[in-house]
Amino acid sequence: MDLKCIFSLAILVSQISLSSTQNVNVVIQGATSIGETDDNFVCATLDWWPTEKCNYNQCPWGKAGLLNLDLKKKGLINAIKAFNPLRIKVGGSLQDQVVYGVGGVKNCPNFMKNEDSLFGFSQGCLPMERWDELNKIFNQTGVKVTFGLNALLGRNRSQIEKGLWVGDWKSQNARDFMKYTISKGYKVDSYEFGNQLSGAGMSASVEAEQYGKDIVVLKNLVKELHPDPKTQPKVLGPSGYYDEKWFNSFLEVSGHDVVDGVTHHIYNLGPGDDPNMITKIQDPSYLNQVARTYKGVLNIVNKFKPQSGAWVSESGGALHGGAKDLSPTFADGFWYLDQLGMASTYNHKVFCRQTLIGGNYALLNTTTSIPNPDYYGALLWHRLMGSTVLAVTQESNPNLRVYAHCAKKKVSQPGISTIFINLSKDSSFNVTLSNYEHQSRNSRSTDVAKPEFRGSKDREEYHLAALAGNIQGQIVLLNDVPMVPTETFDIPTMEPKLVNASMPISIAAHSIVYVTIRDFQAPACA
Numbered sequence: 001m002d003l004k005c006i007f008s009l010a011i012l013v014s015q016i017s018l019s020s021t022q023n024v025n026v027v028i029q030g031a032t033s034i035g036e037t038d039d040n041f042v043c044a045t046l047d048w049w050p051t052e053k054c055n056y057n058q059c060p061w062g063k064a065g066l067l068n069l070d071l072k073k074k075g076l077i078n079a080i081k082a083f084n085p086l087r088i089k090v091g092g093s094l095q096d097q098v099v100y101g102v103g104g105v106k107n108c109p110n111f112m113k114n115e116d117s118l119f120g121f122s123q124g125c126l127p128m129e130r131w132d133e134l135n136k137i138f139n140q141t142g143v144k145v146t147f148g149l150n151a152l153l154g155r156n157r158s159q160i161e162k163g164l165w166v167g168d169w170k171s172q173n174a175r176d177f178m179k180y181t182i183s184k185g186y187k188v189d190s191y192e193f194g195n196q197l198s199g200a201g202m203s204a205s206v207e208a209e210q211y212g213k214d215i216v217v218l219k220n221l222v223k224e225l226h227p228d229p230k231t232q233p234k235v236l237g238p239s240g241y242y243d244e245k246w247f248n249s250f251l252e253v254s255g256h257d258v259v260d261g262v263t264h265h266i267y268n269l270g271p272g273d274d275p276n277m278i279t280k281i282q283d284p285s286y287l288n289q290v291a292r293t294y295k296g297v298l299n300i301v302n303k304f305k306p307q308s309g310a311w312v313s314e315s316g317g318a319l320h321g322g323a324k325d326l327s328p329t330f331a332d333g334f335w336y337l338d339q340l341g342m343a344s345t346y347n348h349k350v351f352c353r354q355t356l357i358g359g360n361y362a363l364l365n366t367t368t369s370i371p372n373p374d375y376y377g378a379l380l381w382h383r384l385m386g387s388t389v390l391a392v393t394q395e396s397n398p399n400l401r402v403y404a405h406c407a408k409k410k411v412s413q414p415g416i417s418t419i420f421i422n423l424s425k426d427s428s429f430n431v432t433l434s435n436y437e438h439q440s441r442n443s444r445s446t447d448v449a450k451p452e453f454r455g456s457k458d459r460e461e462y463h464l465a466a467l468a469g470n471i472q473g474q475i476v477l478l479n480d481v482p483m484v485p486t487e488t489f490d491i492p493t494m495e496p497k498l499v500n501a502s503m504p505i506s507i508a509a510h511s512i513v514y515v516t517i518r519d520f521q522a523p524a525c526a
């Protein structure tokens with residue numbers, strides 16, 4: 001690689017306050033990419049929880065579970081369609097208690113409360129009529145489907161070790177389900193094996209060696225039923241918290257070309273009733289802690305080289321349905337959009353938000369289907385941030401979080417898209433751009449300042465802020481316009497503000513800003 005060819009862009013952020021002016025240097029390396037996401041990086045989940053699922057003295061699922069969600073709601077349909085396409089992961093805690101009502105399964109009951117059963121619910125069943133209805137909306141809205149399979153079928157609780165499930169996975173029900181799915185022409189992008197059974201598990205766990213053997217069985221089944229490699233669903237796993245030892249053994253046992261994508265879960269905000277969450281979510285050092293997990297998974301992926309890399313297949317931020325006064329508010333974007341940035345920086349391909357609808361952490365309000373602030377942040381990410389990830393360094397001010405990708409849509413020039421998160425709760429920032437050029441790998445980018453970057457084309461800017469500055473409110477403003485669905489339940493248009501290149505990028509306190517700069521010459525984006 002020609003090191004002289006490394007161009008970078010620096011953004012000088014000057015914070016002017018009464019007492020002092022703070023300069024923040026942001027360097028964007030335009031020459032090389034550090035990661036490549038899937039085109040459908042932004043993903044959301046649909047979960048199985050019934051109405052009776054409660055945590056913290058509330059029951060936030062309503063009728064948003066997979067078995068009782070109203071699939072005809074215009075708000076829901078339009079919210080999915082706006083992504084064109086959205087990736088959806090069907091799964092969740094109860095997935096390892098779902099049987100499919102096909103083949104030998106004649107009795108197909110719903111989940112029932114049962115204290116002795118995993119997660120307090122009995123086994124439930126997905127009737128094929130319901131699978132038909134789900135596929136109707138998936139087809140109508142162009143969804144890319146990941147389906148989480150029951151990985152406990154055929155196993156029994158260990159007599160010796162609490163929480164451990166032993167015995168081989170029985171694949172017959174999955175086979176019948178796949179055959180039915182194929183016979184109907186439904187498209188499944190990927191099958192994920194089990195949910196939270198890796199490592200210590202959530203309520204149940206399976207040993208890594210056993211799991212590795214079983215996912216080979218699943219892979220062979222998928223290959224047998226989908227002989228055409230072009231339409232063969234991917235096989236993903238293990239879909240639990242990252243545990244180095246467990247993940248290593250699992251991938252060693254399964255061997256090459258079996259697990260297409262290594263999937264894991266992120267709940268780094270902890271319990272949904274934590275009264276300190278609003279502080280944690282604004283604390284850069286707290287947010288940074290999870291980088292260890294991403295780094296660990298990236299190491300594993302670099303070692304085993306699965307074709308579809310690393311995915312976050314479930315992340316709600318806060319556990320057990322989310323945080324009532326935070327997850328559905330503007331402030332959650334400080335966590336969520338930062339996670340999208342961090343995950344792509346660590347070369348993750350997909351990030352599935354728990355949930356699309358259902359619980360307090362949903363992108364859409366569980367009862368009204370009206371988008372919460374994170375929905376709009378996610379949609380902008382999907383529309384603006386391309387798959388090529390650029391390195392950003394910024395050491396002066398930890399309160400400023402910046403991520404840069406090549407722009408998604410190449411208009412006349414490729415350009416870059418950047419997201420700035422937060423800054424200060426009481427100061428605005430004026431950002432000026434500067435060019436940097438490395439002469440060698442070792443020279444610190446900040447040492448070689450070049451004159452200010454002067455674009456000549458208008459920038460496309462999307463400023464997200466909380467209505468009336470209430471970051472725990474549910475209304476987000478885009479360029480000062482409140483985002484609410486139209487009377488026909490359509491997602492409002494989300495146009496950028498065009499800003500003359502001679503103006504500094506201006507970022508208000510407690511705001512999240514996407515900027516597309518078309519005339520920034522990033523060789524990695526050409």
Ligand SMILES: *[C@@H]1O[C@H](CO)[C@@H](O)[C@H](O)[C@H]1NC(C)=O
Nearest residue numbers: 138139140141142143185187
């Ligand atoms: C929807 O179904 C039709 C008919 O089976 C099929 O031709 C089309 O490709 C499907 N569209 C999507 C997005 O899955």
Ligand SMILES: *[C@@H]1O[C@H](CO)[C@@H](O)[C@H](O)[C@H]1NC(C)=O
Nearest residue numbers: 154155156157166167168169
């Ligand atoms: C699990 O338990 C059932 C019922 O007791 C028994 O028939 C089956 O053989 C057991 N399977 C394993 C793998 O131990």
Ligand SMILES: *[C@@H]1O[C@H](CO)[C@@H](O)[C@H](O)[C@H]1NC(C)=O
Nearest residue numbers: 324328359360365366367368
């Ligand atoms: C969903 O919307 C209703 C009606 O506006 C509201 O009362 C409720 O708090 C919202 N739910 C969540 C989780 O934000």
Ligand SMILES: *[C@@H]1O[C@H](CO)[C@@H](O)[C@H](O)[C@H]1NC(C)=O
Nearest residue numbers: 282283334399422423424425
């Ligand atoms: C946002 O800015 C405030 C004020 O500078 C700071 O205390 C907070 O940590 C920042 N939050 C994030 C997520 O960077």
Ligand SMILES: *[C@@H]1O[C@H](CO)[C@@H](O)[C@H](O)[C@H]1NC(C)=O
Nearest residue numbers: 014015016429430503504506
């Ligand atoms: C920030 O930029 C705006 C627009 O150019 C300008 O009016 C304002 O004076 C600048 N503020 C500071 C503190 O430099």
Ligand SMILES: *[C@@H]1O[C@H](CO)[C@@H](O)[C@H](O)[C@H]1NC(C)=O
Nearest residue numbers: 456457458499500501502503
């Ligand atoms: C941008 O601002 C510069 C300097 O004020 C001005 O000369 C130029 O005409 C403006 N460009 C556009 C497209 O308005």
